[in-house]
Amino acid sequence: MxxxxxxxxxxxxxxxxxxxxxxFPGEMVYRVERTRGQGEQLLVENxxxxxxxxxxxxxxxxxxxxxxxxxxxxxGEALERLRPVPASASIAEALGVAEGxxxxxxxxxxxLRDGRPAEWLRITYSSGLENLARLIARVGI
Numbered sequence: 001m002x003x004x005x006x007x008x009x010x011x012x013x014x015x016x017x018x019x020x021x022x023x024f025p026g027e028m029v030y031r032v033e034r035t036r037g038q039g040e041q042l043l044v045e046n047x048x049x050x051x052x053x054x055x056x057x058x059x060x061x062x063x064x065x066x067x068x069x070x071x072x073x074x075x076g077e078a079l080e081r082l083r084p085v086p087a088s089a090s091i092a093e094a095l096g097v098a099e100g101x102x103x104x105x106x107x108x109x110x111x112l113r114d115g116r117p118a119e120w121l122r123i124t125y126s127s128g129l130e131n132l133a134r135l136i137a138r139v140g141i
Contacts, residue, residue, distance in 0.1 A: 008030065008031070008032050008061060009030070009031050010028055010029070010030050010031075010051055010057075011028065011029060011031060012026060012027070012028060012029075013025075013026075013027050013028065013029040013048075017029050017048050017120065020048065020109055020117065020120040021048060021050045021109075021117045021118075021120055022050075022116060022117045023050060027050070027051070027052065028051035028052070029048050029049060029050060029051055030047075030048070030049040030051055030054065030057050030061070031046075031047070031048055032045070032046075032047040032048075032049070032061045033045065033046050033047075035094050035095075042094070042095050042096065042125075042126060043095075043123050043124060043125040043126075044091055044094045044095060044123070044124045044125075045121065045122075045123050046121070046122040046123075046124075047061065047119065047120070047121050048119065048120040048121075049061075049064075049067070049118065049119050050116075050117065050118060050119075053071065053073065053112075053116070053118055054067055054071055064110050064118065064119045064121075067118075067119075068112070068118065073112055073118065074112060074113040075110060075111070075112060075113065075118070076110075076111045076112055076113040076114075076115065077110075077111055078108055078109065078110040078111065079108065079109050079111075080106060080107065080108040081106070081107045081108075082104060082105070082106050082107075083104070083105055083107075084102045084103065084104055084105075085102070085103060085104075085105045085124075086099075086100045086101065086102060086103075087099055087100060087101050087102075087103045087124070087126075091103065091124050095124070095125075095126040096126070097126050101126075103124050103125060103126050104124070104125045104126075105122060105123065105124045105125075106121075106122070106123040106124075106125070107120075107121075107122050108120070108121045108122075108123075109121075
């Protein structure tokens with residue numbers, strides 16, 4: 001199940017977004033926030049895309065590979081890190097867990113073949129690692 005994005009905006013990149021996406025202060029990003037899954041197997045996606053690479057991006061926001069294809073860009077490597085973190089108030093509410101409960105966070109930056117960062121994705125998941133792999137495969141991240 002895919003719920004509609006709760007937020008899709010084009011905004012000036014924050015300091016953290018600039019750092020993760022290799023942007024200069026004042027550059028724009030698309031911010032997409034959505035919840036995917038069903039029942040107790042929910043995940044929250046926070047996606048950041050460099051707006052200069054994807055002008056006039058339409059909703060719903062497709063996967064990074066579909067975005068790259070539609071804009072004639074070639075994807076390169078992705079760097080990922082998985083770690084447990086305490087759930088913030090907003091994440092806890094979205095996932096239906098207690099604030100502070102340990103949840104898994106997958107942090108990924110996808111690069112173009114020329115080395116430019118194209119997407120920064122943060123997925124937060126409330127269940128075990130083995131279930132996360134199945135859910136990611138099912139929803140096609």
